[in-house]
Amino acid sequence: MLQYYTAGESHGPALVALIDGFPAGVEIRQSVIDAELRRRQGGYGRGGRQQIEADRAEILSGRWRGRTIGSPIALLIGNHDHVIERLDEPASPRPGHADLAGAIKHLGTIRGVLERASARETAARVAVGAVARQLLRHFGIDVLGYVLQIGPIAIPASAGTLVEHRVLRDRSELYTLDPNRDAELKTLIDETRERGDTLGGIVEVRVEGAPFGLGSHTQWDRKLDGRLAQAVMSIQAMKGVEIGLGFESARRPGSEVHDPIHFDHAAASTPSLGFVRPSNHAGGLEGGMTNAQPIVLRAAMKPISTLEQPLPSVNFETLQAEKASYQRSDVCAVPAASCVVENVVAFEIARALVDKFGGDSLEEMLERWKLFHQLAGKNIKR
Numbered sequence: 152m153l154q155y156y157t158a159g160e161s162h163g164p165a166l167v168a169l170i171d172g173f174p175a176g177v178e179i180r181q182s183v184i185d186a187e188l189r190r191r192q193g194g195y196g197r198g199g200r201q202q203i204e205a206d207r208a209e210i211l212s213g214r215w216r217g218r219t220i221g222s223p224i225a226l227l228i229g230n231h232d233h234v235i236e237r238l239d240e241p242a243s244p245r246p247g248h249a250d251l252a253g254a255i256k257h258l259g260t261i262r263g264v265l266e267r268a269s270a271r272e273t274a275a276r277v278a279v280g281a282v283a284r285q286l287l288r289h290f291g292i293d294v295l296g297y298v299l300q301i302g303p304i305a306i307p308a309s310a311g312t313l314v315e316h317r318v319l320r321d322r323s324e325l326y327t328l329d330p331n332r333d334a335e336l337k338t339l340i341d342e343t344r345e346r347g348d349t350l351g352g353i354v355e356v357r358v359e360g361a362p363f364g365l366g367s368h369t370q371w372d373r374k375l376d377g378r379l380a381q382a383v384m385s386i387q388a389m390k391g392v393e394i395g396l397g398f399e400s401a402r403r404p405g406s407e408v409h410d411p412i413h414f415d416h417a418a419a420s421t422p423s424l425g426f427v428r429p430s431n432h433a434g435g436l437e438g439g440m441t442n443a444q445p446i447v448l449r450a451a452m453k454p455i456s457t458l459e460q461p462l463p464s465v466n467f468e469t470l471q472a473e474k475a476s477y478q479r480s481d482v483c484a485v486p487a488a489s490c491v492v493e494n495v496v497a498f499e500i501a502r503a504l505v506d507k508f509g510g511d512s513l514e515e516m517l518e519r520w521k522l523f524h525q526l527a528g529k530n531i532k533r
């Protein structure tokens with residue numbers, strides 16, 4: 152099974168990720184990982200920390216002559232702001248952060264919790280996803296994340312291919328699909344900063360090229376929609392995840408929710424095997440499995456909980472009312488979150504791909520991929 156863990160504190164020496172179960176024979180380029188890490192650090196609205204860091208991932212193991220060898224892949228991202236031993240204990244927990252619940256849970260300190268709860272950890276998750284997508288590309292699977300909303304301003308996704316949308320996204324400082332509206336969003340972020348406040352938003356991720364049958368209908372923990380929701384919800388500051396029509400599907404009758412099934416002989420040799428759908432309200436997942444349509448997932452991010460104009464809290468020693476602690480933070484990290492969600496989704500797709508076509512090597516996976524499509528084609532003509 153493909154899996155990963157991360158370790159590291161926000162102001163410790165480094166973040167570390169360990170990927171296990173990755174097939175052999177996949178070319179892994181550090182430049183691909185570093186490009187994703189750079190993108191995560193960017194986006195208008197970031198705070199002072201990103202001026203200090205220049206994230207890059209060192210590949211410590213699992214690769215020989217540029218290709219994976221089937222052994223665990225260890226990644227190391229150094230922290231320039233390695234000052235943990237000089238940092239004090241914050242006086243009061245921040246509403247919305249892990250501070251209060253974590254310090255009580257561990258019979259410990261706020262510092263001991265916030266260092267690990269910090270969204271700095273998402274750098275390690277992005278690096279892991281950037282390794283996973285280097286496997287996905289061999290199967291023609293592409294993943295793109297972008298911002299749909301910041302605070303009250305929605306920037307809807309227009310029609311277009313993933314390639315077209317990537318060009319637009321990369322032209323926007325807010326990672327939306329409409330760079331012409333950047334000025335409006337930047338004004339919103341600037342005004343919010345002046346008030347000492349923060350902003351959340353909604354991001355969307357689209358996956359194209361996934362075949363039929365990733366995930367499973369047979370057991371709760373193998374359903375891919377469930378796995379995606381868990382993986383995305385676990386990202387710092389996420390408060391909602393929806394797939395396809397999501398919550399809107401609860402408001403419509405079945406006839407306006409479910410995607411009709413047609414057959415087009417001309418598409419029989421594509422991953423859809425000829426089963427075309429005029430709509431994709433299911434967001435590419437039916438019964439916990441991919442249905443060869445694009446996977447569409449949205450995530451809602453709450454505003455960053457470290458406020459320059461802090462909310463009421465309680466001093467942890469005196470138990471007297473006191474404003475929450477503030478050092479520095481981002482005003483809006485929604486663009487960065489779109490990069491994190493994109494890479495977290497990429498990893499879950501790679502994991503489901505290894506579950507279905509798994510083997511010890513890329514070569515073996517590719518053979519099984521081909522065989523599955525041959526057999527599935529034959530099976531429908533039974």
Ligand code: EPS
Binds near residue numbers: 271
């Ligand atoms: C982050 C690094 C952190 C925060 C932010 C994300 O750095 P520092 O705490 O040194 O400013 O900027 O973390 C949070 C939003 C949070 O709530 O902890 C990063 O690298 O993404």
